Amino acid sequence: xxxKTEKIIRLSVSYLILLVAVVIxxxxxxxxxxxxxxPGQSLSGSTMFPENPTLKHYKSLFDIENxxxxxxxxxxxxxxxxxxxxxxxxVAFTGYAFSRYRFIxxxxxxxxxxxxxxxxxxxxxxxxxxxAQRTGLLDSHVGLILIxxxxxxxxxxxxxxxxxxxxxxxxxxxxxxxxxxxxxIFWQIIMPLSKPILAVVALFSFIAxxxxxxxxxxxxxxxxxxxxxxxxxxxxxxxxxxxxTTFAAGSVLIxxxxxxxxxxxxxxxxxxxxxxxxxx
Amino acid sequence: MNSNVTTKHRKNAGLLSIIPGxxxxxxxxxxxxxxxxxxxxxxxxxFSQTLNxxxxxxxxxxxxxxxxxxxxxxxxxxxxxxxxxxxxxIYTFNIYDAYNNGKKxxxxxxxxxxxxxxxxxxxxxxxxxxxSPGFLLLIFVVIFxxxxxxxxxxxxxxxxxxxxxxxxxxxxxxNYIDIFKLDLWRSTFFGxxxxxxxxxxxxxxxxxxxxxxxxVVINQKDLKGKAFFRTILxxxxxxxxxxxxxxxxxxxxxxxxxxxxxxxxxxxIDAIPWMTEELWTRFALILIQSWLGFPFxxxxxxxxxxxxxxxxxxxxxxxxxxxxxxxxxITLPMVMYATAPILITQYTFNFNNFNVIFxxxxxxxxxxxxxxxxxxxxxSWIYQLTMTxxxxxxxxxxTMLLSLIVVTVALWQFKRTNSFKEEDMM
Numbered sequence: 001x002x003x004k005t006e007k008i009i010r011l012s013v014s015y016l017i018l019l020v021a022v023v024i025x026x027x028x029x030x031x032x033x034x035x036x037x038x039p040g041q042s043l044s045g046s047t048m049f050p051e052n053p054t055l056k057h058y059k060s061l062f063d064i065e066n067x068x069x070x071x072x073x074x075x076x077x078x079x080x081x082x083x084x085x086x087x088x089x090x091v092a093f094t095g096y097a098f099s100r101y102r103f104i105x106x107x108x109x110x111x112x113x114x115x116x117x118x119x120x121x122x123x124x125x126x127x128x129x130x131x132a133q134r135t136g137l138l139d140s141h142v143g144l145i146l147i148x149x150x151x152x153x154x155x156x157x158x159x160x161x162x163x164x165x166x167x168x169x170x171x172x173x174x175x176x177x178x179x180x181x182x183x184x185i186f187w188q189i190i191m192p193l194s195k196p197i198l199a200v201v202a203l204f205s206f207i208a209x210x211x212x213x214x215x216x217x218x219x220x221x222x223x224x225x226x227x228x229x230x231x232x233x234x235x236x237x238x239x240x241x242x243x244x245t246t247f248a249a250g251s252v253l254i255x256x257x258x259x260x261x262x263x264x265x266x267x268x269x270x271x272x273x274x275x276x277x278x279x280x
Numbered sequence: 281m282n283s284n285v286t287t288k289h290r291k292n293a294g295l296l297s298i299i300p301g302x303x304x305x306x307x308x309x310x311x312x313x314x315x316x317x318x319x320x321x322x323x324x325x326x327f328s329q330t331l332n333x334x335x336x337x338x339x340x341x342x343x344x345x346x347x348x349x350x351x352x353x354x355x356x357x358x359x360x361x362x363x364x365x366x367x368x369x370i371y372t373f374n375i376y377d378a379y380n381n382g383k384k385x386x387x388x389x390x391x392x393x394x395x396x397x398x399x400x401x402x403x404x405x406x407x408x409x410x411x412s413p414g415f416l417l418l419i420f421v422v423i424f425x426x427x428x429x430x431x432x433x434x435x436x437x438x439x440x441x442x443x444x445x446x447x448x449x450x451x452x453x454x455n456y457i458d459i460f461k462l463d464l465w466r467s468t469f470f471g472x473x474x475x476x477x478x479x480x481x482x483x484x485x486x487x488x489x490x491x492x493x494x495x496v497v498i499n500q501k502d503l504k505g506k507a508f509f510r511t512i513l514x515x516x517x518x519x520x521x522x523x524x525x526x527x528x529x530x531x532x533x534x535x536x537x538x539x540x541x542x543x544x545x546x547x548x549i550d551a552i553p554w555m556t557e558e559l560w561t562r563f564a565l566i567l568i569q570s571w572l573g574f575p576f577x578x579x580x581x582x583x584x585x586x587x588x589x590x591x592x593x594x595x596x597x598x599x600x601x602x603x604x605x606x607x608x609x610i611t612l613p614m615v616m617y618a619t620a621p622i623l624i625t626q627y628t629f630n631f632n633n634f635n636v637i638f639x640x641x642x643x644x645x646x647x648x649x650x651x652x653x654x655x656x657x658x659x660s661w662i663y664q665l666t667m668t669x670x671x672x673x674x675x676x677x678x679t680m681l682l683s684l685i686v687v688t689v690a691l692w693q694f695k696r697t698n699s700f701k702e703e704d705m706m
Contacts, residue, residue: 018497119686232522
């Protein structure tokens, strides 16, 4: 009998804890959702359950003449997608070379990547700012993409290499016996087998530029070139509180697709991280 | 080495290749020799101007204000430096190659024919070909900036020495001395460093603790609704962080934010100055980061928990262990063992977590007697010094100190994990 009461107490305490956790997690999200339907403009009057819900803030975001929101959306998508493509290509190459070949400089190269992945590339933000100024890449998406791709290479190369190391080398060797060349082994034998890790690298290198704020903030100057992060920040910080409901609507529109994308791929995220993490 | 070698081809070949190509001629590898010779001539004829100008600029940083732009000269100088390094690399390879082939001849081996050399080049060159696109990009967007910051930290580049009107000069380690000697800089630096450390450990430890705890609670066998709870609790990780932080900064707004106007007043607590008082801003930041960061730990711990064999707990039950004993004896060690490497990256991540600091309160509130805000960590202070006060030299020096800390921790971590000892890993 004591066992049963103990179980009831344990479970009720557990549910209580989880309930509190769920409320804390969900409250800010519901609050911003509610704010986005508020008729007023300001932060002060916004409530979670507005009496006269309205869609006008969403409409105003898509009013292209007065709002750059759609542009920011497209910019973010464009930058993240291009970064993803180039990062996946170069990471596949470097990861394969480091996993399959033994060449002079390999060990030092790997070590360099290891140290570089520890320092976030915006630590050198002064340099990036001045260099971008010098090369005329300030306020251009090209410069930003180059920096993003470069920043993705070290960490993802380690992930890629860790995964490729688990694919048996006998496969390449037998293919080589049959007369397959370097490129052919890479392209027709190894790459099809590494689809899972390619997916992980692609996800990482899409999400990272999408969630970045600091580099985009340093590099981009004119409003129509902003990414989502910088744009939303400007919207709030310009006159805090005055445009809060519009900001809320913008947040909802960006958070929902990313959340769905994320939830559907989250198990790959975790497997990718643990695969690379435990191996270094 | 072979002691009864009578010929001295390796020494001769090595010495001769001080003029690139001649060592290869000596080894009768004419095609290769000509390639080296042509490469050398091409290198000097096309880069001598770059090198000359670059190194002059690097050393002097310009002599005439308004005409010489010190920072552009510095950039050109780094390019010259990189070109020179590549040149030295090729040159060293030329000597090494001549010496090696000389050694082969000494030991009585036949040298490769042109055809074999070509195939060798293709085989050995393939990995280099593969890594070169990535590596070139890294040189320009990562390594180049790092060199630039290192050099910049030894200059007096700031608003008063701002090209093109003024010249920038080398000042040695003056920036570093200033940071530790001048009262304003010293107190700010140690203040910011102290908070950075408190922030890193406080926020990270809290988010790890919450994540592990919730994962363990949900993992109880007889608890219903696991999938529902897991999906909800993962949400803060899924929503883009910059969105959540900006939402929080609205919620914590002192006069209009929902926390002060509704939640706290409902509980009968007076409004709290979240944004204007240092201590409250810091407190709020740690809470927010816990909200943002725990789902990641939660998700990973859940994965680990599901892989712990049930027999362990059954054996513990037979021995009459309590819930807490089981947690301390089985669950916690297993979770820590599996997630330790990633936990450490969480610490380095928060150490440089610019987004949450900057987007929540811009590093503020402003404090008297120092030039950083009350919640500024090192990275956001560097941002402020660069973007608003134009203290480029000092900012570079602080970046160097920051990188020193991060790299030390990182190398220490990787010494401890066995990734380097594993066979074939390196």
